[in-house]
Amino acid sequence: MRLLESSPGRYDFGIRVLSLGHIDRVYRRVAELVRGPNVLDLGCGTGNMTMRLARLGLSVVGVDISPEMLAVARHKVPPGMVVRLVQTGAVELIDHFPAGSFDTIVSILVFSELSDAEQRLVLRQCRCLLRPGGRVILADEVRAPTFSRRMLHNLVRVPLSVITYLLTQTSTSPVSELKAKLSESGFSIIMVESNRLGDFALVEAEKREA
Amino acid sequence: MTVATVRDFVLDLAQILLRVLPWPAKSGLISVGHPGRDSAVLVTCNYDLTVRRVLRALRGLDAYLLVAPTKGINVWCGAAGGYFTAHHVISILRTSGIAELVDHRRLILPQLSATAVERRLVEQRTGWCVVFGPVYASDIPAYLAHSRKDEAMRQVHFPLSNRLEMAAVWALPVSVTGGVALAFGWRYLLLPFFVMTWALALGLYVFFPWLSGTVDATGQPPPTWVRWLIFFDPRVRRNSLVWLLFLAAMWGQAYARDALHVHSLIGWSLASLFLMLLISMDLAGSTPLYKSGLHEDRLLHVELNSETCQGRAMCREVCPKNCYVIDAVGHKAAIAKPDECVQCGACIVQCPEDALAFVTPAGERIPPEVIRTYKLNMLGVRATSIAHDK
Numbered sequence: 282m283r284l285l286e287s288s289p290g291r292y293d294f295g296i297r298v299l300s301l302g303h304i305d306r307v308y309r310r311v312a313e314l315v316r317g318p319n320v321l322d323l324g325c326g327t328g329n330m331t332m333r334l335a336r337l338g339l340s341v342v343g344v345d346i347s348p349e350m351l352a353v354a355r356h357k358v359p360p361g362m363v364v365r366l367v368q369t370g371a372v373e374l375i376d377h378f379p380a381g382s383f384d385t386i387v388s389i390l391v392f393s394e395l396s397d398a399e400q401r402l403v404l405r406q407c408r409c410l411l412r413p414g415g416r417v418i419l420a421d422e423v424r425a426p427t428f429s430r431r432m433l434h435n436l437v438r439v440p441l442s443v444i445t446y447l448l449t450q451t452s453t454s455p456v457s458e459l460k461a462k463l464s465e466s467g468f469s470i471i472m473v474e475s476n477r478l479g480d481f482a483l484v485e486a487e488k489r490e491a
Numbered sequence: 492m493t494v495a496t497v498r499d500f501v502l503d504l505a506q507i508l509l510r511v512l513p514w515p516a517k518s519g520l521i522s523v524g525h526p527g528r529d530s531a532v533l534v535t536c537n538y539d540l541t542v543r544r545v546l547r548a549l550r551g552l553d554a555y556l557l558v559a560p561t562k563g564i565n566v567w568c569g570a571a572g573g574y575f576t577a578h579h580v581i582s583i584l585r586t587s588g589i590a591e592l593v594d595h596r597r598l599i600l601p602q603l604s605a606t607a608v609e610r611r612l613v614e615q616r617t618g619w620c621v622v623f624g625p626v627y628a629s630d631i632p633a634y635l636a637h638s639r640k641d642e643a644m645r646q647v648h649f650p651l652s653n654r655l656e657m658a659a660v661w662a663l664p665v666s667v668t669g670g671v672a673l674a675f676g677w678r679y680l681l682l683p684f685f686v687m688t689w690a691l692a693l694g695l696y697v698f699f700p701w702l703s704g705t706v707d708a709t710g711q712p713p714p715t716w717v718r719w720l721i722f723f724d725p726r727v728r729r730n731s732l733v734w735l736l737f738l739a740a741m742w743g744q745a746y747a748r749d750a751l752h753v754h755s756l757i758g759w760s761l762a763s764l765f766l767m768l769l770i771s772m773d774l775a776g777s778t779p780l781y782k783s784g785l786h787e788d789r790l791l792h793v794e795l796n797s798e799t800c801q802g803r804a805m806c807r808e809v810c811p812k813n814c815y816v817i818d819a820v821g822h823k824a825a826i827a828k829p830d831e832c833v834q835c836g837a838c839i840v841q842c843p844e845d846a847l848a849f850v851t852p853a854g855e856r857i858p859p860e861v862i863r864t865y866k867l868n869m870l871g872v873r874a875t876s877i878a879h880d881k
Contacts, residue, residue, distance in 0.1 A: 346578055348864045368864070370578030372585050376616055396518050396560045398586035 293327055303476075304309035307483065308333055310474070311387055314418055314485055315339065321383045321410065323371065323403070324391030327352025328364075334387075335364050337417050344377075346370050372399055374406045381412045389420045392456045400456065411488045417468065418485050422455040425480040434480040459484060467491065495523075499543060506540040510660040516542040520587040521874060524553035526564060528594045531635055531873030533624065536569050541628075548628035552635065555592065559583040573833070573866045577612040584617050596734040599624040599634075602645060605809035605837035607866050621811055623841075640808070647811035647833075654696035661769060662692035669765035676870035677758030684762045691769060734767040791834050791849040793826060794856070799846040800824050806838035806847065814838075836862050 308330050317339040322331040325343030327350050334341040335358070343363045345351050350418050351366050358364045367377055371391065386407050392400050426433045434455075459482065460470055466488035475482045506514050516539040523546065531554045535545050542558055549556065554748030559579045561569040580600070582591070598619045600608055603626055610621040625634045625644035635642055666688040673680050695702070738760055745751050802822035807815040812831040814822050815838065824846075826832075839847040839859050848855040 346576075347573065349573075351803070370582055372582045373578065374618060398519065399560065399582055402586050 285360065293329065303481075307389060311389065311418055311420060311482060312337060315385045315387060315414065317384055319375075319383045319385075321378070321386045322381040323374070323386055324394075325354060325366070326350045326390075327420070328357045328366070330387060330389055331364060331366075332357045332359060332466060335359060335362050342367060342378075344369060344371075344374065362419075369389060371395060372401045372406065374403070374410060378410050380409050381415075382410050383415060384412060385416050385418060386411060387418045387420075391421070392419060392459070393422045393454060397457075400463055401466060403470070408467045408488055413490060415488050416471070416485055417488075418483070419459065420481075420483045421459070422480060423459055423475075423482045424455045424457040425478060427479075429439050434478055437478075438480070498499065499772070502543070503540065507656050508659050508663050510540075510656060511664060511762070513563030514539040516558060518558045518560040518583065520583075520589060520592075521546070521556040521558060523549045523687075524551070526553045526555050526592075527667075530554050530593065531599060532557065532589055532593060532595075532597065533599045533631070534559055534583065534604075535628075536564060536566045536575050536604075538563055538565040538569070539638070541565050543776060545628040545631070547841060548631050552632060555589060557583045557587055557589060566601045567603040567606065569836075570604045571673065571866055573607065575604055576607045576866070577609040579617075580608055580613050581616050584619060596620055597622065600626075602640075602809060603647070603811060603835075603837075605841055606835045607864055610805075610841060611843075626811060631724055640862065642813055645811065646813055649699065651697070653700055655693070655850060658688075658689075658692040658696040662689045665765055665769045672765070673758065676754070677761070679693055680758050680762050684765070687762075687766055688769060694853075721771045737763060790852045791857070792829065793832055793834075793838065794848050794850045795824065795826055797823055797825075799844045801844055801846075805841045805843060809837040809841050811834045811837070836866070 310326065312333050315334060315337075317337075320334055320339045320341040322328075322334065322341055322343045325331045325345050326347070330344055332339055332345040341352070344367045345354070346369065348368050351368055354366055369377060377423060392403075395403065402470045404417075411417070425434045460473070463470060463484065463486045467489050469475065470484065470486050472485045473482055474484075516537045521542075531552075533545075533549075533554055534557045534686055535541055537558045537560055542556075545556060559575060559580055560582060561575040564572065564574045566575060579722045580598075584598070589594075596619045598613070598621050600621060602623045605623050608621070610623075613619060613621050623640075625631060625640055626647055627644075630644045630684050634644060641732050666685050669684055669688065673684060741759060742751075742756055745756060800823050802814075802819070802824055804817045804824065806824050807813075807817055812828065812833055814826055814828045814831050816827040817824050834849070836849065839849060839862050842859065845859045848859060849862065851857065
């Protein structure tokens with residue numbers, strides 16, 4: 282049942298349904314925060330965020346582990362524009378870009394697909410790839426702050442995660458301790474925006490000078 | 492029996508019955524026994540059943556086991572589906588800190604991961620030297636003791652125990668989904684439906700070695716009797732005429748006897764539809780009983796370019812059906828048993844000279860770089876459409 286691969290276009294539709302329509306708002310908000318000119322979209326998937334940033338005139342590179350997703354993204358490159366898309370794993374960023382390459386690194390719904398150890402390593406690599414004062418903007422599912430909210434989260438999320446699995450064959454687990462991980466990896470938190478339930482957060486953090 | 496054994500048994504059973512679903516174990520580094528700086532470093536997927544089976548096989552040995560983050564999917568499926576690739580191996584090498592624990596750089600991967608894990612990429616990015624170990628975890632102790640792999644260790648088998656697991660894989664979801672549908676008003680059909688579903692799946696897999704004697708390995712369309720039975724095969728498009736005839740006969744007979752119980756007829760139609768789906772799914776590729784159009788990759792064959800081949804034997808090393816022979820004097824490989832090929836693509840992905848490729852029934856060549864990028868996900872119709880986009 283490889284529903285997603287048989288129609289990768291379904292991914293966009295699926296993610297819109299699963300986020301209950303919020304994903305477009307996330308893309309908009311991230312686009313407001315991004316500072317150019319050089320931007321990395323880590324885990325760009327089918328390229329929605331990447332192309333939005335490209336249309337703003339930023340020089341953006343999209344990176345994803347899935348060649349199928351990138352094949353879809355390639356179709357979305359606006360005519361006349363050049364957007365570099367790189368197929369690689371998240372912990373291999375430093376193999377592709379020199380230190381200090383980017384002003385901003387955005388990553389939407391990617392960390393929840395990575396293991397704890399991968400998240401920490403990716404953040405360290407991001408720090409290395411950012412120019413001094415560069416920022417990361419992460420938007421992801423996070424562990425809700427209180428027990429009651431976590432229960433509420435599970436109530437909504439468990440049925441949705443079954444649908445997510447059927448549509449995308451991916452299972453995600455909410456990111457825990459994101460702020461602590463950022464801080465340990467050499468970032469200062471600038472801003473955190475959470476939804477009411479506290480299970481989705483948009484975090485902006487700046488590279489701290491050693 | 493200890494608590495751990497009971498827990499293992501219950502988990503084994505649950506995971507075998509739910510084999511269609513991923514069941515992730517925690518990825519990371521596991522120390523087996525008391526490993527030292529020369530101990531072997533092995534990699535596996537993070538499908539819980541596999542991790543526990545590998546640990547059982549390693550009992551009594553000292554080694555490091557790296558559990559790669561493969562989304563809870565087993566080695567062969569993960570590799571074919573793009574969830575167990577060089578990137579996942581690089582990730583576990585870099586996040587586990589294994590490089591600080593051993594003095595050597597020899598990484599042993601499960602042979603079946605060769606379908607996707609590009610040896611060269613791992614070696615370039617990490618400096619580790621990749622070797623493909625045996626297919627089965629139970630052969631690891633012998634493999635480590637002699638540090639070589641013989642023909643038997645390279646061969647994939649399909650013994651009765653595995654076939655019964657596969658029967659459960661298909662019978663469980665079909666009997667449960669069909670059962671739920673029937674429970675809404677045809678409860679009396681539940682028992683016969685369950686019996687038929689399980690009998691069909693078990694029958695198919697138990698008798699598989701005898702049935703598979705009829706397998707047509709040449710990629711020709713399926714034998715006529717099969718064509719009338721199945722859904723899904725684009726070359727057939729008769730869409731299970733047998734089922735429609737069965738329905739027509741059932742309804743006609745009821746009408747003729749003036750006993751048209753619409754409710755009961757709908758129930759039987761529904762139950763038989765689920766059975767037909769089960770037959771179609773099995774025949775359409777899940778058992779390699781015939782090469783179907785649902786799995787286009789089954790119709791591919793491997794082409795060897797003897798001019799570029801240097802006889803370095805990577806193909807023989809990774810082929811799970813021992814299709815290759817190597818001429819050690821002439822330094823050339825040859826495909827001795829093409830009919831045995833299961834189109835896993837491992838030989839093509841690993842060939843250092845790019846001397847191998849898939850060829851479609853239409854004669855189109857799918858080069859190694861496409862297979863390395865898209866794995867088996869995108870072969871057939873989807874792969875060719877994407878390849879043409881470029």
